[in-house]
Amino acid sequence: MITAPLPLDEDLRLRALQRLDILDSDPEEAFDRITRLAARAFGVPVVLVSLVDEDRQWFKSHYGITACETPRSMSFCAHAVLSKRMLVVEDALDDERFLDNPLVLGAPLRLADGQVIGTLCLIDTQARNFEPGDAEALADYAQLVERELEVRRQLIRSRTAHERDRRSLAISEARFTTVFKETPIGNALVALDGRFMDVNETFSDITGYDEATLRTLTFAEVTHPADVASDVALTAELVAGKQSTYTTEKRYMRPDGTAIWVNLAVTLLRDAAGLPLHFIAAVQDIDTRKRSEEALRNYHAELEERVRERTTELRRRRDALQTITDNLPVLIAVVDRDLRYRFNNETFRRVLSTPGSVLRGASVRDTLRAEVFERLQPYFTRALAGERVTCDEVRYRADEDRVWCTTYIPAEREGKVTGFYVMSHDVTEQRRTEQRLRENALIDPLTGLANRRALEEELGATLAEASPFALCFIDLDGFKGINDRFGHDTGDALLREVANRLTSTVRAGDFVSRLGGDEFVVLSRGVTEAASAERIAQAICQTLARPVVAGGQMVEASASVGVLLHDTDETGVRPDEPLSLADAAMYEAKRAGRNTWRMARAAPRAALLPQ
The missing domain is CATH 3.30.450.20 (PAS domain)
Known part of the structure; x- marks a missing residue:
């Protein structure tokens, strides 16, 4: 393969890589997790976090291979480092630069200062297309690696800064005695029991006490009562070694009883053995600033409250939306x-x-x-x-x-x-709910039979098919008297028993419904002869005439039945017309003495009603 030439800024790039102190370091789960996820996401067997050194490429993470490094001369990543942008080779065999190199894709790893120190490489064993969306996804994975590298760089910088601060502190301690008195900041040396050991003139001016008086007092005695507890707790943490210094804002009480706000920075000085000696306190007068801040807070109090309420509402809506989307099937x-x-x-x-x-x-x-x-x-x-x-x-x-x-x-x-x-x-x-709603809308809740609406739909469908049928309109005889004598519970039990007997008596395919009250209707399809219709009506009268045990009572009931025989020659019939004719025939049966049936005549319903 063709070896990539060195970038013009190779020296700067190598120094940036070396400052990371990462070459030949132990494996880290943060990098290995990224290569595993990338391998799964892109469906490739090998993923590398490759760092290009002076004469080699070293793998901080290598998923799918055991090698930890390869010569730079055969490095695909060296070309990506040179170009400083994503390099895609969909088929290495078609590219003279990589005829003998299996690497196919690399996203550059760029530090915060712009130096490209390596790549996130995808390796496949066969040629493949790489879509723009895949390039964006790979760039995202590369940014995860860059973030881990940046974290490492920041940690190194932090350690360097810490060492620099430590040296500065040693110099400051040597100069402390000289500058203690002259500094414009209030300074004080405080014993472990809180007694003032030494103060400068600025500290006396801030607190209002002269130096001699302060040497007879403790810091708690000149502190605002509301701030003493927190001040004591912070100094206790210094002595316990939980922290080396602390900064806080507190109030001193002057001799005239007024309070003054100060910014207090306290450090605990220890001897060579680490034992605490005394506190060093630096104090700045911030009373004017604190009063201005308080005025500003009061001025914006209502606005801030509204913002908090709005933020809470937005957060609640966001959480609700998140919960909904997370649980959508x-x-x-x-x-x-x-x-x-x-x-x-x-x-x-x-x-x-x-x-x-x-x-x-x-x-x-x-x-x-x-x-x-x-x-x-x-x-x-x-x-x-x-x-x-x-x-x-x-x-x-x-x-x-x-x-x-x-x-x-x-x-x-x-x-x-x-x-x-x-x-x-x-x-x-x-779908199940819709079905249940439909079924509930068509069922009589007391008897479990079809209701009036279901009957009208069934009757309409039967008329539309032009099929012959017999329609039996059934009304119980004396039902009101039974209700009045035995109560509605007994009446309801009787209606349920009537429903059971009707279902057991008629044919298996017949449609049995309750219109309401004590009225029932049986629709028998395929009945073409009056004799067959009368046999059905007779069977209904006989089964309903048998005594019924309802609500613990022996009840005797019967029924009057109006029968309509409808043949296919009748067209344009509305569903309510057969019901009206059968209803009229039922009234004829009642006039005939009840517990009987009558066939309907093809005449207006008004002619069949009792006069």
């Missing part, structure tokens, strides 16, 4: 023009019971059940033609009675449809 996939999956989310893979590595690139035809694919193929065609389409009922698995509402959204790039997005929502419970 949504299947998401991306399909190309060849009907092959390019992306699937975890829900999609779980529903299809297929690992993600197998599903990516798989044919939609081979993945879905044959009947599902045949049903959805027209939707695929329309989506690839640029149309957004939705299939309201998709059943992905034969072993689950789950229903999905699936939307296919065209995916476009530069004005051309490159495939489509798949978004499926689980609507199983919605």
Whole structure:
């Protein structure tokens, strides 16, 4: 292969790499995690975090290979370092620079100062296309590596700064005695018991006490009562070694009883053995600033409260939205023009019971059940033609009675449809709820029979089919007296028993319904002869005439039945007309003495009603 020439700023680049103190360091999980995730995300066998040294490329993390370094002369990454941008070689055999090198892709690793010290490399054993979206994803992974490198650089800088501060402190201690008195900041040496050992003139001016008086007092005695506890706690932490210094804002009480705000910085001086000697306190007068801040806080108090309330509301809405989206039963996939999956989310893979590595690139035809694919193929065609389409009922698995509402959204790039997005929502419970609501709307809650609405739908469908039928309109005899004598609970029990007897008496395919009160209707399809209709009515009268045990009472009841025979020659009949005629015939049966039936006459209902 062709060796990459050295960058013009090679010396600066090498110094930046060496300052990281990372070469030949032990493996770190932070880098290894990134290479593992990148290998899974891009489906490649090898991923490297490669750092290009003077004469080698050394791998801080190497997923998929055991080698820790290779010569720079055969380094693909050296070309990426030279170009300082992402370098993609989709087929190394077609590029004279890499004929004998298997590396195919590298994203540069750039430090904060702009120096490129290596690459995040993807290695594959075969040529492959690399889409712009993949390049963006790889750049994101490279930024994760760069962030870890920046953290390392910051740690080194912090250690260097700490050492510099330590040396500065030694110099400061040597000069302390000289500058203690002359500094414009209030200084004080305080014993471990809180007694003032020495103060400068500025400290006396701030507190209002002269030096002689201060030497007779402790810091707690000149501190505002509300600030003493926190001040004592902080000094205790210094003595315990929990911290080496602290800074706080507190109030001193002057001899005239006024309070003054100061910024207090305290350091504990220790001897060579580490034992505490005394405190060094530096004090600045911030009373004017504190009073200005207090005035500003009061001025903006209402505004800040409103901001807090608004922030709380926005956070609550954001959390609610996050919770909703995290729990949506949504299947998401991306399909190309060849009907092959390019992306699937975890829900999609779980529903299809297929690992993600197998599903990516798989044919939609081979993945879905044959009947599902045949049903959805027209939707695929329309989506690839640029149309957004939705299939309201998709059943992905034969072993689950789950229903999905699936939307296919065209995916476009530069004005051309490159495939489509798949978004499926689980609507199983919605369908079940709709079915339950429909059933509840058509069922009589007391008897469990079909109600008036269900009867009207059934009667309308029967008339539309032009099928012959017999219609029996049933009204219990003396039901009001039973209710009045035994109570409504007994009446309800009687109605339930009537429903059971009617269902057991008529044919298996007959439609039994309760209109309301003590009125029932039986619709018998296929009955063409009056004799057959009368036999049904007779059986109804006989079964309802038998005594009934209802609500613990022996109840004797009977029924009057009006029978309508409808043949196919009658057209244009409304559903309410057969009911009206059968109702009129039922009243004839009641006039005839009850517990009997009468056949309806093809006459207006008004002529059949009692006068």
